[in-house]
Structures are given as C-alpha cells and as structure tokens.
Amino acid sequence: MSNSPLRWLWLLILVGQPMTTEASPTTSPTPDPGAVIKRLAIGSCVDQNRPQHIWPAIAAAEPQLFLLLGDNIYADTLDMAKMQADYETLAAVPEFAAFRQQVPILATWDDHDYGWNDAGVEYAQKEASKALMLDFFDVPAADELRRRPGVYQAKIFGPPGQRVQIILLDGRWFRSAPLKDPSPYRRYRPNLDATNTMLGETQWQWLRAQLEQPAELRLIASGVQVLGYAAGFEGWKNFPLEQERLFTVIREARAAGVVFLSGDAHFTQIKRGDGGVGYPLYEFTSSGLTHGNPVGAARPSPLALQRPYGGINFGVLNLRWQDDPSLTLQARDVDGNIVFEHTIRLADLQPPTEEIK
Numbered sequence: 270m271s272n273s274p275l276r277w278l279w280l281l282i283l284v285g286q287p288m289t290t291e292a293s294p295t296t297s298p299t300p301d302p303g304a305v306i307k308r309l310a311i312g313s314c315v316d317q318n319r320p321q322h323i324w325p326a327i328a329a330a331e332p333q334l335f336l337l338l339g340d341n342i343y344a345d346t347l348d349m350a351k352m353q354a355d356y357e358t359l360a361a362v363p364e365f366a367a368f369r370q371q372v373p374i375l376a377t378w379d380d381h382d383y384g385w386n387d388a389g390v391e392y393a394q395k396e397a398s399k400a401l402m403l404d405f406f407d408v409p410a411a412d413e414l415r416r417r418p419g420v421y422q423a424k425i426f427g428p429p430g431q432r433v434q435i436i437l438l439d440g441r442w443f444r445s446a447p448l449k450d451p452s453p454y455r456r457y458r459p460n461l462d463a464t465n466t467m468l469g470e471t472q473w474q475w476l477r478a479q480l481e482q483p484a485e486l487r488l489i490a491s492g493v494q495v496l497g498y499a500a501g502f503e504g505w506k507n508f509p510l511e512q513e514r515l516f517t518v519i520r521e522a523r524a525a526g527v528v529f530l531s532g533d534a535h536f537t538q539i540k541r542g543d544g545g546v547g548y549p550l551y552e553f554t555s556s557g558l559t560h561g562n563p564v565g566a567a568r569p570s571p572l573a574l575q576r577p578y579g580g581i582n583f584g585v586l587n588l589r590w591q592d593d594p595s596l597t598l599q600a601r602d603v604d605g606n607i608v609f610e611h612t613i614r615l616a617d618l619q620p621p622t623e624e625i626k
C-alpha cells in the first residue's frame with residue numbers, strides 16, 4: 270500500500286495518536302479548604318488573542334488562589350464552536366497554561382464570556398455556554414454547580430477565626446435588560462422597575478443563606494462594579510433597587526467582613542462607599558489582564574481612594590491574621606509592581622454590636 274490513500278490514512282492516524290491519547294496537563298490544582306488564606310490574587314478581562322505577559326507576574330506573587338472575575342475570554346457569539354475555539358485559544362497560551370498548573374483558579378463570568386457585550390437573561394445559548402465554561406475550569410461532573418442555573422458559587426477556606434468566604438455572583442444569567450439612555454453619549458440609565466433583577470430570586474435566596482455562614486472575611490465577587498456609578502456603563506447602579514437589596518441583605522444577615530471584588534471596567538481602583546450596613550463597604554476593581562483603558566480610568570470617580578490605573582493590571586489581597594488582622598489590597602501592573610495599595614482592618618468591617626431600635 271506504499272502509495273495508496275490507505276497509507277496516508279495510516280500515517281495520519283500515527284501522527285495524530287500522541288495528541289489524542291496523552292493526558293493534557295491543563296488542570297488547575299484544587300484549592301485546599303483547610304488552608305489559612307494569606308494571599309489571593311484577582312483579575313479579569315482576558316482577550317485570548319492578545320499577548321498575555323501578565324501571568325508570570327501573578328504567579329511570582331505566589332497567591333494561594335486566583336479569582337478570575339469575568340470576561341475570561343472574548344467570545345461574543347451564539348456559535349458554540351466559536352466559543353469553544355476561543356477557550357482552546359486561551360488554554361494554548363503558554364503563559365496561561367503554565368499559570369493554571371501552578372495556581373488554583375475560581376471563576377465567575379461577565380458578558381463577553383457568557384455570551385456577548387452586555388448580555389443578560391435573554392442570551393439564548395446560556396446552557397451551552399455554561400457547560401463550556403465549567404469544562405474549561407475543570408468543575409467536576411458531580412459538582413452541584415453543574416445542576417443549578419447560572420454559575421454562582423461560594424466556598425469557605427480556613428479554620429474558625431481565620432475564615433475567608435469567597436462568593437462568586439452570576440450577574441448575567443438572570444439579569445434583566447438594562448434601560449437604554451436616549452443620550453448619544455450614554456448607553457444606559459438607572460432602571461427603577463421593581464420587577465427587574467440583577468441576580469434573580471433563586472440566587473438572592475442562596476446569597477442570603479451564604480451570608481449567614483460564619484466567616485471573618487467575605488469577598489463578594491461581581492463581574493460588573495457594585496458601588497458608585499459610571500454614567501452610561503454597566504454596573505449594579507443601573508438597577509438601583511437591586512443595589513439597595515444587596516446592601517439590605519448584608520445588613521439583615523449582620524454579615525461582617527464584606528469586601529466587593531469586580532472586573533469589567535478596564536482599569537483598577539479601590540472604592541469606599543456607604544451601603545448603610547454599619548461599616549464602610551470597600552470595592553476592589555481589577556481589570557484587565559490583557560488590555561486596559563486609560564481614558565476610562567481618567568473619568569471622575571468620587572468613591573475612589575486613589576487615582577485609578579488604566580494600564581494592564583491584576584490585584585493582590587494580602588491577609589494578616591496575627592495581632593490586629595488586616596487586609597491589604599494591592600493594584601499591580603503587568604510586571605507585578607505595586608501601583609497603589611490600601612490596608613483595611615478587619616475590626617473596621619464589623620456590623621454594630623446592637624441594633625438601634
């Protein structure tokens with residue numbers, strides 16, 4: 270069969286064999302729920318087709334866990350073959366492939382990896398998109414995350430006295446359509462229709478139950494920004510009643526230690542706001558890992574503690590448990606240099622000891 274088509278078929282099978290039979294070493298290590306968390310890293314917005322020099326800098330910070338806060342690929346499609354190919358493109362990036370073997374990753378999604386720009390409840394391929402996302406992040410087939418609608422999840426790490434609760438919200442699966450702004454300069458304006466939602470009732474009930482679990486620090490991750498209002502862009506403030514509900518749930522659960530994490534914005538900033546929960550609410554936004562937005566970073570942001578940084582960035586959260594326990598938020602650039610940082614005492618994230626009747 271030296272020159273027959275069969276010979277070529279045989280050669281193809283031989284050449285293809287190592288690729289299809291070798292186990293692909295892409296799986297992330299599993300986070301240890303008993304570990305005392307001392308350092309986490311966060312980031313968002315990974316364009317799979319852009320250079321990804323930042324992963325070695327994140328690994329060099331030696332985080333015990335990395336939280337990927339959405340727009341983990343830019344799929345922007347209803348074509349699931351295209352979305353799968355985009356995940357494969359990311360998986361093949363050498364820097365990312367090396368990183369995911371070193372550092373456990375927990376992820377939620379935002380619009381571009383969920384479906385397309387600003388997508389919400391209406392996105393028709395959500396089930397298929399979710400399956401691709403959970404496969405990519407090695408979520409086991411038996412995990413209950415596979416059976417619930419959406420990708421929200423929560424985990425608690427560490428022993429009593431040093432517990433870090435990580436709550437990853439899904440702000441896409443149930444999210445009602447935002448209200449279009451007639452202004453040519455803004456996309457959206459606040460939607461005060463009480464029937465509209467960010468999280469959906471099932472996720473709201475789940476969140477309330479999570480906040481009643483004991484923990485010293487609670488990192489609540491949202492794809493889009495929680496506090497403040499960047500006029501015309503996406504954020505919880507497009508649904509002010511839902512933003513208020515989030516604060517109310519935290520207050521009613523008397524949940525201590527809440528800090529918000531978010532992505533999406535293409536700059537990094539630390540904000541401090543008042544949600545009426547009895548202690549200041551901080552938000553650490555970290556975006557993006559492959560492309561920033563210096564113009565967006567320059568927009569006025571009254572709640573920001575520093576001038577936001579619009580270059581490529583990631584975030585580090587350092588926890589100090591001894592003496593006076595504290596959390597230091599560090600915005601870092603593509604090389605891992607600290608751009609700005611802010612330290613919060615956990616003692617300052619406590620609800621009032623007695624309700625004022």
Ligand SMILES: [Fe+2]
Binds near residue numbers: 340379381492533
């Ligand atoms: Fe986004």
